[in-house]
Amino acid sequence: MAHEVFICYSSHDVTIADTICGSLESNHLKCWIAPRDVLPGQLWGESVADAIDSSRIVVLVLSSNSSNSSQVTREVERAASNNATIIPFRIDDAPISRAIGFFVGSRHWLNAQTPPLKDHLKQLADTVKQLLNYEPAPQEIITMPKIKEKPAVPIKEETEVVKTVQQALHCPKCGIEVRLGARFCHKCGTPVYETQQY
Numbered sequence: 001m002a003h004e005v006f007i008c009y010s011s012h013d014v015t016i017a018d019t020i021c022g023s024l025e026s027n028h029l030k031c032w033i034a035p036r037d038v039l040p041g042q043l044w045g046e047s048v049a050d051a052i053d054s055s056r057i058v059v060l061v062l063s064s065n066s067s068n069s070s071q072v073t074r075e076v077e078r079a080a081s082n083n084a085t086i087i088p089f090r091i092d093d094a095p096i097s098r099a100i101g102f103f104v105g106s107r108h109w110l111n112a113q114t115p116p117l118k119d120h121l122k123q124l125a126d127t128v129k130q131l132l133n134y135e136p137a138p139q140e141i142i143t144m145p146k147i148k149e150k151p152a153v154p155i156k157e158e159t160e161v162v163k164t165v166q167q168a169l170h171c172p173k174c175g176i177e178v179r180l181g182a183r184f185c186h187k188c189g190t191p192v193y194e195t196q197q198y
Contacts (some may be wrong), residue, residue: 003032004132006055006084008075010065016091017061023121024059029128052078057128058086060104064094073099085131089124 005024009017021033032051038044052058058079066072079086080103088109096105110127112120171178171185171192178185178192185192 003030003037003051003054004056005029005031005128006052006058006075006079007031007033007061008058008066008072008079009061010063010069010072012065013061013063013091019117020059020061020089020121020124023118024125024128027125027129029125029132048075049078052084053082055079055084057131058084059124059128060086060088062088062090062096062100062104062109063092067094067097067100073097076100076103079103087124087127087131089120 007017007021017033021031021036024031032055034044034048034051037051038047052075058076060066060072060076076086086104086107088104088107089112090109091112093113110120110124112124170176171188171190173190174185174188176185176187182192184190
């Protein structure tokens with residue numbers, strides 16, 4: 001049977017545990033409780049572990065008996081490691097063991113030590129319903145304003161370098177070729193200053 005609530009208790013507190021189970025189920029809350037829900041042929045520890053793993057809420061019957069039970073401590077530890085919601089339902093004022101206190105010390109307890117019990121059972125059922133229906137508010141999604149992209153700057157093609165080339169010159173008077181860089185014609189002595197560029 002699919003369930004939402006796992007009831008964790010010491011076998012010495014079976015009467016109150018069965019009462020809690022009956023109260024929650026009368027409020028249409030599906031529970032898992034041992035030994036009722038351990039199928040014949042199943043391994044006890046495996047069945048309990050699977051039930052805890054598939055529960056959203058663990059109701060811990062908190063008493064001197066459960067506080068000193070190694071089995072209850074293991075069940076609470078598994079529930080805590082699965083991030084299940086643990087509701088301590090305290091039925092006596094005995095000191096809580098350090099092992100149990102480590103897992104439930106910072107949680108809000110339901111104090112069921114004073115009669116009538118039915119009032120505490122109603123509060124427990126209402127609490128479980130609220131927790132099962134609780135859905136975290138969706139976190140606000142912050143949208144960053146879009147940054148306008150600047151138009152890409154076109155890359156200019158490499159400018160062709162215009163080279164100045166000095167061509168061979170000819171003497172304006174005698175017409176012979178004058179070597180590059182010469183200032184005078186080596187034949188007739190005529191000054192040569194002109195250069196040609198392209």
